[in-house]
Amino acid sequence: MTATIATAKTAAKVSAAAAFFAKTSRAFQVHGANTEVGKTIFSTVLLARNNGDRIPTHYIKPVSTGPAAEEDLRHIKQYSPKTASECLVQYKDPVSPHLAVMRDFQTPLADSDIVAEVRRSLTAISSQAGTQNSFALVESAGGVLSPGPSGSLQADIYRPLRLPALLVGDAKLGGISATISAYESLFLRGFDVPLLLTFKEDRYRNFEFFQDFFAKKNVEVAAIPAPPPPLPSLEEDVFQMQDYYSEVSNSDVIKQANDYLTDFHKRRLSDLQSIKKRASETIWYPFSQHSLINQSTIIAIDSAYGDFFQSFEDNSSSLEPLFDASASWWTQGLGHGNPDLALTSANAAGRYGHVILANTIHEPALKLAEKLLALTANPRLSRVFYSDNGSTGVEVGIKMAFKAACARYNWAEPETDSNSTGSALRDIGVLGLKRSYHGDTIGTMDCCEPSVYNKQVNWYRERGAWLEYPVVKQVKGRWVVENLETGDIVEEFNTLQDVFSLDKRDRKTFESYKTTVLEAIKKHLDAGKKFGALLIEPVLLGAGGMMAVDPLFQNALVTAVRENAALFGAQETNGSNENDWQGLPVIFDEVFTGLFRLGHATAASLIQVHPDITVNAKLLTGGLLPLCTTMASNNIFEAFLSAEKVDGLLHGHSYTAHPVGCAVAAASLDTFQEMSDNGAWNSYKAAWDGEKTWSMWEKAFVAQVSHSGKVDGVFSLGSVLAITLKDDISTGYASNATEDFKSYLEATDTGSFSLHIRGLGNVIYIMTSQSTEPRTIGHIQSLILDYLKTN
Secondary structure (H helix, E strand, C coil): CEECCCCHHHHHCCCCCCCCCECCEEEEEEEECCCCCCHHHHHHHHHHHHHHCCCCEEEEEEEEECCHHHCHHHHHHHHCCCCEEEEEEEECCCCCHHHHHHHCCCCCCCHHHHHHHHHHHHHHHHHHHCCCCEEEEEEEEEECCCECCCCCEHHHHCCCCCCCEEEECCCCCCHHHHHHHHHHHHHHCCCCCCEEEEEECCCCCHHHHHHHHHHCCCCEEEEEECCCCCCCCHHHHHHHHHHHHHHHHCCHHHHHHHHHHHHHHHHHHHHHHHHHHHHHHHCCCCCCCHHHCCCCCCCEEEEEEECEEEEECCCCCECEEEEECCHHHHCCCCCECCHHHHHHHHHHHHHCCCCCCCCCCCHHHHHHHHHHHHHHCCCCEEEEEEECCHHHHHHHHHHHHHHHHHHHHCCCCCCCCCCCCCHHHHCEEEEEECCCCCCCCHHHHCCCCCCCCCCCCCCCCCCEEEECCEEEEEECCEEEEEECCCCCEEEEECCHHHHHCHHHCCHHHHHHHHHHHHHHHHHHHHCCCEEEEEEECCCEECCCCCEEECHHHHHHHHHHHHHCHHHCCCCCCCCCCCCCCCCCCEEEECCCCCCCCCCCCCCHHHHCCCCCEEEECHHHHCCCCCCEEEEEEHHHHHCCCCCCHHHCCCCCCCCCCCHHHHHHHHHHHHHHHHHHHCCCCHHHHHHCCCCCCCECCCHHHHHHHHCCCCEEEEEEEECEEEEEECCCCCCHHHCCCCHHHHHHHHHCCCCCCEEECCEECCEEEEECCCCCCHHHHHHHHHHHHHHHHHC
């Protein structure tokens, strides 16, 4: 094997998912509908055309197989001598790269190393050209779905680069099907395919079908004569091929195709340069103050792959990778542009589109419901209700809980007319936690205490009571439980695992929590409050500031509610089944914390409680589509049963249980479970000394951060890292303490990548996906430590 590829260490300096686009460098990737379709011939033609226009040309063959005399690089050097060419890896055996690797007794190159080296070469080409235009082709090996050295498919290997694809069609019998399949494989993976190249073959005349078919796809088609048959004399054959390339590269067809590629590049550049201005005039951004938004503050995203956005700045000459540090508002779990999820969604879209779920059922909805119930392993849960987002899903859970509570405690008053709902029903609220937040719809806003999130909503009415709680954080290397009201340390621990080992925690602390909870509840009841549900975010309160609640406190809270049912209803009668709700229906909002975000299938398992209602969203579809589920116990479900239709849960939306979302969610859960079963996170667990409670952020790093004089405390669990900075002026969402920190991480240019961050007041949080590579996390850790040391 001949290889010029960089070492893994060098490649690691470049983003593992960095697309390439440069203002002055037209770069394309040549893909084949099959092997032996003429990729190198078409590459030579296009390179010769640009050489004729006196444009510097470059040819990159990342992986090649076969003897040196037959290699594509030799052909390019022979017939396009002005082209700078390179082959990164050459294997001797003329077979598929995955076989050639084995027969050469080599260790397969990592896909990310191949991609990083190609991007390095393209970046060097662009830098050398400066303001001068250049033209570069990257030619794949075999067909679009042929395997590379690692066994990964070509289309998947090169997807991070997202170079516009020049697809070489198959002119032979059966080539129409192969070519269209290749096109759809590229299209489904997010590639742009501006041009189809093919030979004019007079018998099968595939090119004529291609011209009609691809015109509807906005794909230009260029058909040229095939090369003449080889001559016996090598010298004569070379002259013959030189004449062929001279004639074809100067033909009107190729001139028009090359002009089309130039125009395509210019249109793409124009779109990237104008998108921010157009957005500033058109888009109403969420969670944003528009007086602070202008063209310069908007980030133009060309595409996304893995953990990275591919962003374009006005003062930049190329796309730059930007780590998605908020996991796109906590949704990403399996990476942007995941090909398996994309194919799953396409299959479901093709099979169903969308179908109504009123008195119907489709396989994706049923399959997902069964998977969720099995994954949560909660004996109380038996029913799954579908909605489209976490806020709506929580509202559904509240409707469920309130109906059940009203039915058990006979709170529904006799109605005097058809519009009356009874004052008792109107006065019901939730019991929750301070600084909690469950979404932006008005119903869920009413379930939270007054805050910056709901103060501008005129319809907001606080409906409930909210309890204070102790928090968990690491301070100067020690895990502590702190009383937020007094600042006193309740307990100290050596490890995070000790905090979550509830059976080993001090029983006095548990009883003290219960007593405090019951006193607060009685105080609110005495003041006239009435509760229909206990609603909490288990373990970690997200939008409220990434507050990690002592799991023992939340366990004690649920226990106190369930053990003191008589507090909540004068005619209290607990259900006869051990899985029936007691006291109040317990709702766990796991929209953010559930489905492996914190390293476990459910956040409820970390506080050792089975809720009566659980809400899941965000990671549910791996980060691809909006979908939410509200799971409930049979006891809750039965509260809606009667002979009257109006007694049912009259809630739904047009796209309830969208088949595409359900299919993608089922596939995502399968992937998460497979990752868990196959030890995908074992390296992270090992870094936490094999603790059951672990994080993707290194244990030593978290401890080091906790020692910084700028840091009030740090918490890390699963893929979440939350750093609370000291702020003597203000805390919470209104704080600006993280602005310098954010600016540093967003602006730092180390030749690798910077970060896109969403802050929460004096809390800066970074969230990886569940598939982020350790070296990516390591780089971010280094950036954080550098800031804390130097600022």
